[in-house]
Amino acid sequence: MLSTIKIVLVETTHPGNIGAVARAMKNMKMHNLWLVAPKIFPSADATSRASGADDVLAGATVCETLQEAIGDCQIVFGASARGRTISWPEITPRECAEKVLIKEPGNKVAIVFGRENSGLKNHELDLCQFLLRIPCNSEYSSLNIAAAVQVVCYELFVASGLAAEEQIIVGDKGEESLATAAQMESFYTHMAEALTDIGFMHPAKSKSIMRRLRRIYNRVQLDTKELDILRGILRMSQGHKRNNDA
Amino acid sequence: MLSTIKIVLVETTHPGNIGAVARAMKNMKMHNLWLVAPKIFPSADATSRASGADDVLAGATVCETLQEAIGDCQIVFGASARGRTISWPEITPRECAEKVLIKEPGNKVAIVFGRENSGLKNHELDLCQFLLRIPCNSEYSSLNIAAAVQVVCYELFVASGLAAEEQIIVGDKGEESLATAAQMESFYTHMAEALTDIGFMHPAKSKSIMRRLRRIYNRVQLDTKELDILRGILRMSQGHKRNNDA
Numbered sequence A, B: 001m002l003s004t005i006k007i008v009l010v011e012t013t014h015p016g017n018i019g020a021v022a023r024a025m026k027n028m029k030m031h032n033l034w035l036v037a038p039k040i041f042p043s044a045d046a047t048s049r050a051s052g053a054d055d056v057l058a059g060a061t062v063c064e065t066l067q068e069a070i071g072d073c074q075i076v077f078g079a080s081a082r083g084r085t086i087s088w089p090e091i092t093p094r095e096c097a098e099k100v101l102i103k104e105p106g107n108k109v110a111i112v113f114g115r116e117n118s119g120l121k122n123h124e125l126d127l128c129q130f131l132l133r134i135p136c137n138s139e140y141s142s143l144n145i146a147a148a149v150q151v152v153c154y155e156l157f158v159a160s161g162l163a164a165e166e167q168i169i170v171g172d173k174g175e176e177s178l179a180t181a182a183q184m185e186s187f188y189t190h191m192a193e194a195l196t197d198i199g200f201m202h203p204a205k206s207k208s209i210m211r212r213l214r215r216i217y218n219r220v221q222l223d224t225k226e227l228d229i230l231r232g233i234l235r236m237s238q239g240h241k242r243n244n245d246a
Helices: A015-027 A044-050 A054-058 A066-070 A093-103 A145-165 A181-197 A207-220 A224-245 B015-027 B044-050 B054-058 B066-070 B093-103 B145-160 B162-170 B181-197 B207-220 B224-245
Strands: A006-010 A032-036 A061-063 A075-079 A109-113 A130-132 B006-010 B032-036 B061-063 B075-079 B109-113 B130-132
Touching (some): A006 A066, A015 A054, A066 A181, A093 A130, A093 A145, A145 B015, A145 B145, A181 A224, A224 B207, B015 B032, B032 B066, B044 B054, B075 B093, B181 B207, B181 B224
Parallel strands (some): A006 A032, A032 A061, A075 A109, A075 A130, B075 B109
């Protein structure tokens, strides 16, 4: 279960940190590393700090956009130390681990970490359902990126042990699977179109309203059946418009 | 309570690691660092990796023997990844944190970390009451020393309950209040009307679709601002209809 969870690093500046992250992951039996537009990679610094976790580095997938990295994922967490003016649903690493491995197992999961100096940008957090926040000293809250990955992967490893001990049966609930990040993006694109069509918003001024709507639908974790219903509603409101315009 | 717990590093080779340890400690509100015969200290590498935790470095006590460092302590943990032929009483970081801060508070505590390559020697573990072992991949079990300190200090911080207190403070963001049940009912009535108006459903057959939509919006816990936005969308889709019908 652990090995499928993606650790995604966005625009990491120091390759040594990438190596340290690989080591932190392997220490906790995790291997699925994605690098979005790293400044320098591969690098001797990364390999040196990986200290025997070169297999994780060698297997890392490098891509250009965060969307590519998380496209097939159903639950996406964005790690952040900063408080945000718009409040995101926050979750601790322990809650995250319980959610992913015990309460809602079987989903494709990504955990996204931002730049060393500035973390994730708001438009990147818009792609995440949960803000992952490591409890820490409020007056000195910026963990080194590899240290943050270490804490999160440690909690996942501990929870996976608990899950195994408790012999949790993976949720055979006959339910619909959760929508992927790519399906949600396509939904948001459709929504923006439809809201423009019905005159609810102008494309030029749509940014903050779309962000608010993302907040709502990201945190609800739609399944594919629910997504179908909502898209049906969008289509009807558009079709209606077109019929009336004709 | 946290600030009295000593983190003791024995014969650390790389000064960068000492700096990273200082940062990891300060992130978790810990300050009491002891260095037993460090190879190089102070050092620019240590200060650079400390990244703002220079106060912890400046306050560190350097001494020649482990005995000096732990002399006044009542509970001493020795961190170790290696299995030992002689079996020591083992404890996890979580158990350690509970013991120190919840079950047996008020004792002077030291947590001892060994050399980067070879850990603690048996004669050093003889001075410890408990072997502290971080759960990890049995096939790749050597954490970076700063990563190990990070995990242990994180568990101590979580146990200290400071996290809970601080989250309460963070939570007071002047957010919108959550919608009441009555507001939600009024929203669902409006939604049913609007979905009928746009031709998405027939009133007679609306029961199961409305139940599904309730499942979605009930679990998202809308605040009043968000509810206003969604009702605005419903109104626009209806107004559009009425304008076109007129």
